[in-house]
Structures are given as structure tokens and as C-alpha cells.
Amino acid sequence: MLVSTRLLSLPFRFRQALIARLFAATLALLLMALPEPARAQASGDPTAPHTHPAARAIQFPDTADFLSLTCDFHMHTVFSDGSVWPTIRVQEALRDNLDCIAITEHIEYQPHKADIPHPDRNRAYDIATRAAQNSDLIVIAGSEITRSMPPGHSNAIFLTDANALLVDDARAAFEAAAGQGGFTFWNHPNWTAQRKDGVARLEPLHDALIADGLLSGIEVVNESTYSREALQIALDNxxxxxxxxxxHGLVDWDYHVPEGGHRPVTIVLATERSQEGIRQALVDRRTVVWHRNMLIGREQHVMPLVGASIRIKRAHYPGDTSVLRLEIENVSDAEFVLRNTSPYGFHKQGDLIMLPPHHTTVLDVKTLDRLENVRMTFELLSVVTAPGTHPVLELRVPVGE
Ligand SMILES: [Zn+2]
Ligand SMILES: [Zn+2]
Structure with a gap:
């Protein structure tokens, strides 16, 4: 977002207020994992508190149908208003175990140009690509089209030549990106430098760009911010x-990585781990955003990811009790926050359940009778499918020995 205020003195008209439509979201997710007593015993005491620090590498499991590729499509270096050389962006991404990055310099805003002259706007991409060549990291060419509102800032990625976007007319820049096979998304539509109230709103120019296929995505999360209005715009359009x-600075410092923080990422549900696989997934809208432990996405995309992340390791009645001991493993980096909506209460907890990342959580469930199958439902409070809307997790638990 860092840009000179000169570029940002922007007239904007209020369009009619956004009409929020809430979709009731329910989903029957069947997790039919068989009990695995041998594995449960090998992992030690499942009731022990979660003490080991979260690993830095960002990890999400693949879904049944897609690869889960972690991507960051918006970053800057000294080739616009960032503070680091492009090689640092590559090293940060490798430490975070990302699958893909796009370095997206402000094409029109070049505050370091006197110190680092570079008539070719592809330089940051070229340097990053060379730095990543002996790794698995996929580097995508991109650029930030940096305009006052409307249309504000947008990122075009999968470019072949960023220089061609350096044109006066905003729409012409979008057309140049599309002509190169680019995928363009609206950046930080909630940015207070361009929206004083922090509320994302479409303007007629956005409507036109969307209608003409020149604007295909929107940042629901940018830097430290989440925009529920941007999420509604994504769903409506x-x-x-x-x-x-x-x-712009260092990922470690801005996102407090040493203290367990993480940068926001877009989890792209792709059929293959390649630039084309990622591009096709973006075109098909198959993404989930991870931000401050929230997972944000359409239900048909986020729930398969939840289903792959949360597994029942074991379910049994200890001794001759009718209190079911349920061991639930979370194999993802997200901490899930669940609200119990089952007819059963818990022996130790209240109705708010946390599933820490890479950890097995034990729930003692008072089923009153010793059942062979237990159906439980939870509201997934840390998963968002529309503004104010959380999906339902249904567990159908076969009880073992
Ligand atoms: Zn920006
Ligand atoms: Zn930016």
C-alpha cells in the first residue's frame, strides 16, 4: 500500500450502499476415518497440552481433488517502494515453504529510481527467477497498476512484459495485461488512503472492468486487513x-514470524503444481485465503480443505463408561475454533473448542448411552464463507475399541 500521497488525492463518489446478502451455509461433511489405536498410542499422551512451537513452514494438506498450493501474489522490492533486493523475497518464500510468489512492483511509482535506474520493469522478476532456479519455488511475473480511485491499485500477474502496462489510461493498462494472458485482481479495496471508512465499494469503472473480463479477482485480505465487504463483492461478482x-519490509518483522505469526497466503486448489495449474485455478475461482488463523473462501473450496485438515484418530469408550473419548487431529497450520451444536455436552470443556495446528485434541463426549455411531455438529467460527457466515462441520464418528 505504501505509495506517495500525491497519487492518492482522489475524488470518489459514493455508490449506492452495498447490499449484503447472507447465504445460510450448511454442509454435511462426512469424516469416516477408522479408528487407529496403534497410531494413537505411538503419538504419546494425547491429552498432553500443545507445547511445541509452530514450525515456520506453512503447511496445508491437499484436498481429495486438488493440490493445496500456498501462494503470495503481492510483494515489493527496491525496484518500486520496497526495502529489499528481490533475492530476499525468494529466501523468505522458501523459509515459509510457499509454492509460488509474484513480485508486483508499482509500475508507475518508482521512488528509488535515482539510486537504482532500471528502464526495464521486468528486472525484479528476472532477478527473483534466477534466485529461485535451484528450488521448487514458482515465480510469476507481475506488476501493480497504481492508480487513484477509481480504479485504485490492481495487480496483473502472469505477464510477459510489464513495460507494456506503462500507459496513461487506466483501462488501457488492464487491456495490455489481458492481452498478455494476465490475470488481474483489485488490491486493497478497503485501503483507508482511498476509502476513508475502510469499506470496499465498487465504482462504475470496476463494474465495466469486471463485465469486460479485465478484472477477475479481489483482495479480501491485504497485509494486516480483512474486508468483509470485499468478500461480498467477490461473491456477488x-x-x-x-x-x-x-x-514492503521483511516478512519476519511485519508478521511476527519468530513469535508464531504468519503472512496471509492464498491457498490455490490446483490440478497441477505449475504456473499453468495456478493460473487455471485462479480463473476457476478455486482459492481459500488464510489470514490471522481465519480460512476464508467459498464453501465448496474451503470445506474440502477443512475435511482434509481435521481427522478423527480414535473414538472409544474407556472402561465401562458411556463417556466417549474422541481424538481429533488437526494436520494443518490453521487453528480451528469450533462451537459445539451437537445434542451432547463435554465432560471437560464448554461448547467452545480449539483445535491447535498439528495437534491432536481429546474431547470426552457425554453420549449418555454407549453408541456405535455418533453424529456431532460444530459451527466453524474460524472459517468464513460469506460475511458473518460460518459453515457447519458434521462429524459422523464410528466408535471403535
Ligand atoms: Zn497498492
Ligand atoms: Zn502493493
Missing amino acids: NLTIIGTSDI
Whole structure:
């Protein structure tokens, strides 16, 4: 977002207020994992508190149908208004175990140009690509189209030549990106420098760009911010849901990585681990954003990711009690927050359940009778499918020995 205020003195008209539509979201997710007593015993005492620090590498499991690729499509270096050389962006991404990054310099705003002259706007991409060549990291060419509102800032990625976007007319820049096969999304539509109240709103120019296929995604998460209005715009206009770091300084410092923080990422549900696989997934809207432990996405995308992340390791009645001991493993980096909506109460907890990342949580469930199958439902408070809307997690638990 860091840009000179000169570029940001922007007239904007209030469009009619956004009409929020709430979709009741329910889903029957069947987790039919068989009990695995041998594995449960090998992992030690499942009731022990979660003490080991979260690993830095960002990890989400693949879903049944797609690869879960972690991507950051918005970052800056000294080739616009960032503070680091492009090689640092590559090293940060490797430490975070990302699958893909796009370095997206402000094409029109070049505050370091006197110190680092570079007539070619592809330089940051070229340097990053060379730095990543002996790794698995996928580097995508991109650029930030940096305009006052409307249309504000947008990122075009999968470019072949960023220089061609350096044109006066905003729409012409979008057309140049599309002509290169680019995918363009609206950046930080909630930015207070361009929206004083922090509320994302479409303007007629956005409507036109969307209608003409020139604007295909929107940042619902940018840097430290989440915009529920941007999420509603994405749902109403069939835009790809994007979350990015927009990092200018260091990821470690801005996102407190040593203290367990993480940068926002877009989890792209792709059929193959390649630039084309990622591009196709973005075009098909198959994304989930991870931000401050929230997972944000359409229900058909986020729930398969939840289903792959939360597994029942074991379910049994200890001794001759009718209190079911349920061991639930979370194999993802997200901490899930659940609200119990089952007819059963718990022996130790209240109705608010936390599933820490990479940890097995034990619930003692008072089923009153010794049942062979137990159906439980939870509201997934840390998962968002529309503004104010959380999906339902249904567990159908076969009880073992
Ligand atoms: Zn920006
Ligand atoms: Zn930016």
C-alpha cells in the first residue's frame, strides 16, 4: 500500500450502499476415518497440552481433488517502494515453504529510481527467477497498476512484459495485461488512503472492468486487513478471493514470524503444481485465503480443505463408561475454533473448542448411552464463507475399541 500521497488525492463518489446478502451455509461433511489405536498410542499422551512451537513452514494438506498450493501474489522490492533486493523475497518464500510468489512492483511509482535506474520493469522478476532456479519455488511475473480511485491499485500477474502496462489510461493498462494472458485482481479495496471508512465499494469503472473480463479477482485480505465487504463483492461478482502480504519490509518483522505469526497466503486448489495449474485455478475461482488463523473462501473450496485438515484418530469408550473419548487431529497450520451444536455436552470443556495446528485434541463426549455411531455438529467460527457466515462441520464418528 505504501505509495506517495500525491497519487492518492482522489475524488470518489459514493455508490449506492452495498447490499449484503447472507447465504445460510450448511454442509454435511462426512469424516469416516477408522479408528487407529496403534497410531494413537505411538503419538504419546494425547491429552498432553500443545507445547511445541509452530514450525515456520506453512503447511496445508491437499484436498481429495486438488493440490493445496500456498501462494503470495503481492510483494515489493527496491525496484518500486520496497526495502529489499528481490533475492530476499525468494529466501523468505522458501523459509515459509510457499509454492509460488509474484513480485508486483508499482509500475508507475518508482521512488528509488535515482539510486537504482532500471528502464526495464521486468528486472525484479528476472532477478527473483534466477534466485529461485535451484528450488521448487514458482515465480510469476507481475506488476501493480497504481492508480487513484477509481480504479485504485490492481495487480496483473502472469505477464510477459510489464513495460507494456506503462500507459496513461487506466483501462488501457488492464487491456495490455489481458492481452498478455494476465490475470488481474483489485488490491486493497478497503485501503483507508482511498476509502476513508475502510469499506470496499465498487465504482462504475470496476463494474465495466469486471463485465469486460479485465478484472477477475479481489483482495479480501491485504497485509494486516480483512474486508468483509470485499468478500461480498467477490461473491456477488464471481471474483477470485485473494489474500496477500503486500510486503514492503521483511516478512519476519511485519508478521511476527519468530513469535508464531504468519503472512496471509492464498491457498490455490490446483490440478497441477505449475504456473499453468495456478493460473487455471485462479480463473476457476478455486482459492481459500488464510489470514490471522481465519480460512476464508467459498464453501465448496474451503470445506474440502477443512475435511482434509481435521481427522478423527480414535473414538472409544474407556472402561465401562458411556463417556466417549474422541481424538481429533488437526494436520494443518490453521487453528480451528469450533462451537459445539451437537445434542451432547463435554465432560471437560464448554461448547467452545480449539483445535491447535498439528495437534491432536481429546474431547470426552457425554453420549449418555454407549453408541456405535455418533453424529456431532460444530459451527466453524474460524472459517468464513460469506460475511458473518460460518459453515457447519458434521462429524459422523464410528466408535471403535
Ligand atoms: Zn497498492
Ligand atoms: Zn502493493
